[in-house]
Amino acid sequence: PRAGWGPRPPWSASCPAGVGGVAGGRVPLDRDRLCRALGFAAPGPHTRDVMWAVDGLADAALAATQAATTADRLAEDLEIFTSPGFGYVELDASLCRASVLLPQKRNPYALAVIRSGANTLIGRTTGLLVNQRTPSARTDNWLRSYGELAAVVELAQQLVSLAARVVDTLRVRRAALFEAAGSHFTGAADLAEWLVLHHRLDYRTAYRLVGRAVAAAVEAGQDALQPAGLEQAAQTLGLTLDLTDQEVAAAMDPAGNALGRHALGGSAPDQVRAVAERLASRLEAGEGWRRAVRERTGRAEEELVRRATTLSSPHRWSTRAR
Numbered sequence: 001p002r003a004g005w006g007p008r009p010p011w012s013a014s015c016p017a018g019v020g021g022v023a024g025g026r027v028p029l030d031r032d033r034l035c036r037a038l039g040f041a042a043p044g045p046h047t048r049d050v051m052w053a054v055d056g057l058a059d060a061a062l063a064a065t066q067a068a069t070t071a072d073r074l075a076e077d078l079e080i081f082t083s084p085g086f087g088y089v090e091l092d093a094s095l096c097r098a099s100v101l102l103p104q105k106r107n108p109y110a111l112a113v114i115r116s117g118a119n120t121l122i123g124r125t126t127g128l129l130v131n132q133r134t135p136s137a138r139t140d141n142w143l144r145s146y147g148e149l150a151a152v153v154e155l156a157q158q159l160v161s162l163a164a165r166v167v168d169t170l171r172v173r174r175a176a177l178f179e180a181a182g183s184h185f186t187g188a189a190d191l192a193e194w195l196v197l198h199h200r201l202d203y204r205t206a207y208r209l210v211g212r213a214v215a216a217a218v219e220a221g222q223d224a225l226q227p228a229g230l231e232q233a234a235q236t237l238g239l240t241l242d243l244t245d246q247e248v249a250a251a252m253d254p255a256g257n258a259l260g261r262h263a264l265g266g267s268a269p270d271q272v273r274a275v276a277e278r279l280a281s282r283l284e285a286g287e288g289w290r291r292a293v294r295e296r297t298g299r300a301e302e303e304l305v306r307r308a309t310t311l312s313s314p315h316r317w318s319t320r321a322r
Contacts, residue, residue, distance in 0.1 A: 011049075011056030013293070015040030019047050022137070039300025054132055054142055057149050061128050064156035065121040071163035072118035075111040078166065082108050087176050092169035110166055117159040124152050178254065183223065185214050187252030191225070194251035199241060209233050225252065 015035035018025065024046075031043040044050030081088040095110035128148055134141040180186070188210050195206040212233040213225055222229075227243040234241045250256060258267045265271065 010041075011053070011059065013041035014044035014050045015042065016044050016050040019044050019050055022047055037300060037304055039297035048136070052137055052139060054128070054145055057142075057145050058125070058128050058132065061121075061125040061149055061152045064153045065118075065125045068114075068118045068121050068156040068159045071160050072115050074163060075114040075118075075166070078170075079108060079111050079115075082111075086180075088173055088180070090171040090173065091166065092171070095166060095169065110162055114159050114163055114166075117155055121152055121155060121159075124148055128152075181254035182252075185217070185225065187254060187257060188214055188225070190257040191248070191251045194247075195241075198247075201239075205237060205239075209237055209239070212236060 015031070015038055017034040017038055017040075018027075018029040018031045035041075035043045078089060078091070080086060082091055091106075091108050091110065093106070095108065096106040097109035099105035099107055128145055131142055131145050192203065192206040192210045195201045195209065196203050199206075201209070209230070210225075210233070213229045216233065217223075217225055217229055220229075225248060227245055227248050230243055230248065231241055259269070261267045262271060265275070
C-alpha cells in the first residue's frame with residue numbers, strides 16, 4: 001500500500017472480474033465470489049483502478065530498478081576501492097576478466113555488468129512511465145508494457161544475484177583499510193565531537209578549531225594533528241584547551257571511533273547487527289507474503305480447473321439430457 005493511503009490490497013491483488021465499463025454494470029454479479037474464485041485479495045473498485053491504470057506495472061518496475069540501482073552504487077564504490085590507487089578490496093578471479101592490453105591487469109568485469117544493467121533498467125522503466133501517457137481506455141498502447149515489466153524484473157534479479165556473489169567472494173584487505181583510516185586526518189570530525197563532549201564546546205566552534213589546526217598542519221607538511229597545533233588554533237578563537245598527546249591520539253583512533261558509535265545507525269557492532277536483523281526481518285516478511293500469495297492463487301487455480309472440468313464433463317451433460 002502507498003504511504004498515507006491506509007491499508008489496501010496492492011494493484012496486482014485487485015480483481016478486475018465483473019468491474020464493467022467506466023460506469024460499472026447493471027448485471028448483479030457477485031464480485032466477491034468471483035474474486036475468491038480467481039485467487040485475488042479484493043475486488044477492484046473501478047475500471048480506472050484495475051483495467052485502465054498501469055500504476056502497478058510502474059511500481060513493480062521502479063522497485064526492481066531501485067534494487068538494481070542499490071547494487072549499482074555498491075559496484076561503483078567497489079570499482080574505486082579495487083583500483084591500484086586504493087587496493088582496499090579484491091574481487092574473486094571468477095568475476096574478473098583479463099585486460100586486452102595490460103597483461104598484469106584484471107578488470108572487475110562483474111561490476112561493469114551490474115552498472116550497465118542498472119542503466120538498461122532505468123531506460124526500460126522510463127519507457128514504462130512514458131507508456132502511461134495515453135487517453136482513457138486506450139489499453140492497446142500498453143501491449144508491450146507487460147513483457148517489458150517481466151524483462152525488468154528478470155534482469156534486476158540477475159543483477160542483484162550477481163552483486164550478492166560479488167559480496168560473498170570479496171576479499172577485504174584489512175591492513176590497507178586500517179592504514180587509510182588513520183591517515184589524511186580522517187579522524188578530524190571525531191576529534192571535533194570529542195571536544196564537544198569533553199570540553200563543552202558547541203560543534204560549530206569545535207569544527208572551526210579542528211579545521212584551522214588541519215589547515216596549519218597541511219601547510220607545515222605534517223600528516224597528523226598535534227596538541228600544540230590544536231592549542232594554537234584554539235587561541236585564535238580565544239580558547240585554551242590544554243590537551244595531551246594521549247587525548248588527541250585516542251580521540252582520532254579509527255578503531256575506537258568505529259566501536260564507540262552506539263547511536264542508532266552507528267558503526268558499533270551492536271548497531272550494525274541491529275540493522276542486519278531489521279533487514280532480515282523485512283526480507284522474511286516479504287518472503288512470507290510471496291509464499292502466501294502463491295499458495296492462495298495456486299489453490300484458486302486448482303479449484304477453478306476442477307470446477308471447469310466438472311462443468312464440461314460429457315457425463316454430466318449426458319446425465320442431464322436423460
